[in-house]
Amino acid sequence: MNVLHFVQAFFSDGAHWHGYDGIPTRLMEHLTYSLEALALAAVIGLPIGLVTGHYNRGGTTLSLIATAGRALPSFGLLVLMTILIGFGMTPVMIPLVVLAIPPILVTTYEAVRSVDPSPVDAARGMGMPESRVLFQVELPVALPLILGGLRSAAIQIVSTATIAAYVSLGGLGRYIVDGLYQHNYEKVVGGATLVAVLALLTLGAFWAVARIAVSPGVRRSG
Amino acid sequence: MAGSAGSVCQTRRVFGVLIRIDSVTKRYPDGTIAVDRLSLEIPDRSITVLVGPSGCGKTTTLRMINRMVEPSEGTILLDGKDVQQQPVNALRRSMGYVIQNAGLFQHRTIVDNIATVPRLLGWNKHKARARAAELMKRVGLDASLAERYPYQLSGGQQQRVGVARALAADPPVLLMDEPFSAVDPVVRKGLQDELLRIQDELGKTIVFVTHDIDEAVKLGTMVAVMRTGGRLAQFAPPAELLSNPADAFVEDFLGADRGIRRLSFFPSAGLRLLTSPVVAVDATAEQIAARDTAGAPYLLVTDLDGRPLGWSEPGDLTAGDVRPERLLPHGRPFVAGTDSLRAALDCAVLSPTGWAVAVDAGGRVTGVVSQQAIAEAIRGAHAEGRADAAADAKAVR
Numbered sequence: 001m002n003v004l005h006f007v008q009a010f011f012s013d014g015a016h017w018h019g020y021d022g023i024p025t026r027l028m029e030h031l032t033y034s035l036e037a038l039a040l041a042a043v044i045g046l047p048i049g050l051v052t053g054h055y056n057r058g059g060t061t062l063s064l065i066a067t068a069g070r071a072l073p074s075f076g077l078l079v080l081m082t083i084l085i086g087f088g089m090t091p092v093m094i095p096l097v098v099l100a101i102p103p104i105l106v107t108t109y110e111a112v113r114s115v116d117p118s119p120v121d122a123a124r125g126m127g128m129p130e131s132r133v134l135f136q137v138e139l140p141v142a143l144p145l146i147l148g149g150l151r152s153a154a155i156q157i158v159s160t161a162t163i164a165a166y167v168s169l170g171g172l173g174r175y176i177v178d179g180l181y182q183h184n185y186e187k188v189v190g191g192a193t194l195v196a197v198l199a200l201l202t203l204g205a206f207w208a209v210a211r212i213a214v215s216p217g218v219r220r221s222g
Numbered sequence: 223m224a225g226s227a228g229s230v231c232q233t234r235r236v237f238g239v240l241i242r243i244d245s246v247t248k249r250y251p252d253g254t255i256a257v258d259r260l261s262l263e264i265p266d267r268s269i270t271v272l273v274g275p276s277g278c279g280k281t282t283t284l285r286m287i288n289r290m291v292e293p294s295e296g297t298i299l300l301d302g303k304d305v306q307q308q309p310v311n312a313l314r315r316s317m318g319y320v321i322q323n324a325g326l327f328q329h330r331t332i333v334d335n336i337a338t339v340p341r342l343l344g345w346n347k348h349k350a351r352a353r354a355a356e357l358m359k360r361v362g363l364d365a366s367l368a369e370r371y372p373y374q375l376s377g378g379q380q381q382r383v384g385v386a387r388a389l390a391a392d393p394p395v396l397l398m399d400e401p402f403s404a405v406d407p408v409v410r411k412g413l414q415d416e417l418l419r420i421q422d423e424l425g426k427t428i429v430f431v432t433h434d435i436d437e438a439v440k441l442g443t444m445v446a447v448m449r450t451g452g453r454l455a456q457f458a459p460p461a462e463l464l465s466n467p468a469d470a471f472v473e474d475f476l477g478a479d480r481g482i483r484r485l486s487f488f489p490s491a492g493l494r495l496l497t498s499p500v501v502a503v504d505a506t507a508e509q510i511a512a513r514d515t516a517g518a519p520y521l522l523v524t525d526l527d528g529r530p531l532g533w534s535e536p537g538d539l540t541a542g543d544v545r546p547e548r549l550l551p552h553g554r555p556f557v558a559g560t561d562s563l564r565a566a567l568d569c570a571v572l573s574p575t576g577w578a579v580a581v582d583a584g585g586r587v588t589g590v591v592s593q594q595a596i597a598e599a600i601r602g603a604h605a606e607g608r609a610d611a612a613a614d615a616k617a618v619r
Contacts, residue, residue, distance in 0.1 A: 121290075127310070141327075
């Protein structure tokens with residue numbers, strides 16, 4: 001049997017399409033974890049990245065934090081947090097957020113910092129307040145890069161959110177963890193395929209957002 | 223020195239002082255002095271050019287006017303009021319600001335770029351865009367460019383947008399920081415001519431920074447030459463700068479050909495044009511013979527409309543068989559009265575015969591003039607210039 005057979009067997013089994021362990025339920029759980037983690041990481045990473053990038057300060061500190069964040073093993077952090085806090089959503093969210101902050105923070109900082117200084121100078125010289133300089137001059141130009149940072153964070157979250165299943169939560173990781181335990185490789189491959197598809201859909205979603213949100217003037221010249 | 227130069231000019235000034243820079247110094251924390259006790263009176267409704275080598279503090283001076291840089295000492299008065307006592311953003315919105323690479327917002331369309339300051343001032347979108355469209359026309363941009371993005375425009379067009387954006391809220395003052403340095407010489411000349419035309423129409427108080435002395439002489443009503451270390455070397459109208467540089471630095475900065483360039487300020491109207499060495503292409507043998515004694519070694523042949531065809535030695539001309547292709551080229555003619563002595567001299571120098579061809583606005587020959595005659599006119603003009611300067615000096619006393 002090859003992988004494609006596993007995939008076909010998994011998706012054609014009607015039992016996998018409903019109930020608390022059905023694909024729709026697990027997909028929604030996975031999506032919820034991912035969106036929550038991404039939102040939390042963005043709420044922390046975006047403002048810090050925007051402000052540090054605007055004032056071009058704190059780059060060294062940021063890259064230190066980013067390197068540390070990337071070096072932390074998500075699975076180890078999950079186990080540690082579960083031991084410290086106990087079972088629940090919080091110990092799952094912490095490693096996912098820690099994983100997602102560095103790409104968001106660092107790309108946002110770099111994106112804003114590297115905006116061409118002459119329109120910024122022109123904006124200040126025309127009497128534009130600093131907040132407008134940031135949101136109306138720098139942000140629109142930095143947006144493609146910032147979205148790129150959010151996109152890689154989102155994809156990492158989607159792939160890593162499978163670990164939630166190790167601490168008895170749901171999500172697509174459920175199929176992988178249970179399948180491995182039950183030696184049910186059909187389930188393992190099915191779960192992995194769903195994660196891959198979700199990652200691709202995430203890519204597509206960011207592409208669509210960029211199409212809508214980024215000005216054609218920036219898209220073409222950038 | 224700066225003060226005395228300023229007072230001489232004051233007698234010629236038609237307008238009042240709008241911006242008064244009063245012993246302003248800019249010192250950076252590391253001890254560098256960018257501008258050193260600079261005093262300058264910038265006249266109303268005219269172009270004042272700050273020119274000097276890099277590091278002379280000209281840009282810093284400009285940026286202190288709209289408080290992009292705060293002075294360490296001294297005051298800058300705008301219309302009698304200290305700029306440092308005014309709310310900074312309101313102050314900046316009252317002055318147009320144009321920078322080297324235009325600094326357009328790439329995510330906004332041309333019309334929205336131009337509407338920036340009106341929108342900041344709270345105009346509604348419709349009114350701001352209507353104003354922007356009006357300005358596009360004023361700076362010579364086609365209305366079809368309104369919805370384009372900056373990357374779709376050439377460097378020269380982008381700079382026009384920069385100027386339009388600075389003019390959008392109709393500020394009395396325009397600050398321009400090397401606005402035309404990044405475009406090629408042909409486009410630059412076009413932009414300079416356009417600026418002079420716009421200035422004729424609008425009469426703004428323009429402070430213009432450049433490192434190009436030719437640009438300074440061409441655009442400036444008054445030119446402030448600054449030297450390294452942020453000191454003022456001379457503040458004078460361009461003609462005076464060229465005829466009377468304050469010191470060796472200014473003389474050196476003006477370049478080796480300042481005498482020639484100064485001729486741009488003398489009109490060619492006073493030149494004595496000779497009409498006798500001019501013959502039409504259908505001239506008879508008698509006419510050619512009559513012209514031969516006119517005192518010029520060559521005859522200028524024109525077509526039947528009076529436009530120049532070329533030069534010929536009188537002996538080479540055969541009545542009824544004048545072949546334009548055999549004539550010596552006449553070179554670029556100058557427009558008598560409109561062009562300066564510099565243009566006339568240039569024509570004479572470039573002409574293979576050493577004689578310049580003068581034409582009227584329609585391109586018809588009004589006469590020819592020799593290098594010697596131009597040289598005499600130059601001597602005459604210089605003598606007059608000295609008399610004027612003496613009269614001015616007397617008027618001040």
